[in-house]
Structure formats: C-alpha cells, structure tokens
Amino acid sequence: xxxxxxxxxxxxxxxxxxxxxxxxxxxxxxxxxxxxxxxxxxxxxxxxxxxxxxxxxxxxxxxxxxxxxxxxxxxxxxxxxxxxxxxxxxxxxxxxxxxxxxxxxxxxxxxxx
Numbered sequence: 001x002x003x004x005x006x007x008x009x010x011x012x013x014x015x016x017x018x019x020x021x022x023x024x025x026x027x028x029x030x031x032x033x034x035x036x037x038x039x040x041x042x043x044x045x046x047x048x049x050x051x052x053x054x055x056x057x058x059x060x061x062x063x064x065x066x067x068x069x070x071x072x073x074x075x076x077x078x079x080x081x082x083x084x085x086x087x088x089x090x091x092x093x094x095x096x097x098x099x100x101x102x103x104x105x106x107x108x109x110x111x112x113x
Contacts, residue, residue: 017095022055022103024089034082034107037074044111045072049079051105055089057098067104079107 024031047070054063064084069076083105092101 019099019101020093022053022089022092022101024053024055024087024103024105026090029088029090031087032082034078034109036109036111037078040072040074040078040109041111043072045070045075046110047071047075047108049076049107049109051079051083051107053083053087053089053103053105054100055091055103056100057091059089059091061087061089062100070109072109075109079109083107 048068049066049070050068052065052067053061056062061084064080066076066080070079087105089103091098092103093099
C-alpha cells in the first residue's frame with residue numbers, strides 16, 4: 001500500500017516587504033557633532049558610545065538608549081543629548097510606507113593633539 005499523501009499546504013499570505021532601516025549618515029542631514037564636555041576634555045576621556053535610537057516616521061529620535069557606554073557618563077550623556085535634540089534621520093520604510101524603527105548609532109569622542 002502507498003502512504004497517504006501529505007495534506008495540502010495552506011496558501012501562504014502575501015510576503016510583507018522588507019524593512020529598509022533608518023539612515024543617519026546621509027550627507028544632506030548635517031547632523032551636528034556633540035559638544036565635548038569640558039570636564040571630560042580635562043580628564044582626556046575618549047571613546048565610542050553606541051546608542052540605540054528609535055527613529056520616528058518624521059525622522060526624529062523618539063527615544064535614545066545607551067547600547068554600549070564609552071566608559072564616561074559625561075560623554076554618554078553628551079551623545080544622547082545631541083542625537084535626541086538635534087539629529088535627523090531618513091526614516092525606515094516598509095515598501096512605500098514610512099515606519100518607526102530602531103537603529104544603532106555610534107558616536108566617537110576623540111581628542112586631537
């Protein structure tokens with residue numbers, strides 16, 4: 001005897017378009033660098049802060065969290081402040097629809113000279 005045929009697969013729903021993540025490096029956005037905290041400069045603190053930013057549909061930061069600290073709370077705060085208050089983003093898209101999405105933003109503090 002032959003084994004019974006497997007049940008017919010249910011039709012799959014139409015695949016949703018992939019999400020194109022937010023962009024913060026587009027040259028025309030002119031996002032300002034953070035102000036280097038004076039006390040951090042005196043202590044010669046440097047490092048990279050990695051921020052997790054919720055980019056809203058209008059391209060602003062709806063929420064900013066520290067993903068990875070620079071090791072300096074003042075540098076971390078300066079980075080969060082400038083991104084939340086002043087940065088603009090190209091929002092994420094799902095097909096033609098603009099959607100909120102999270103993006104990781106590195107902010108580097110380095111002293112020259």
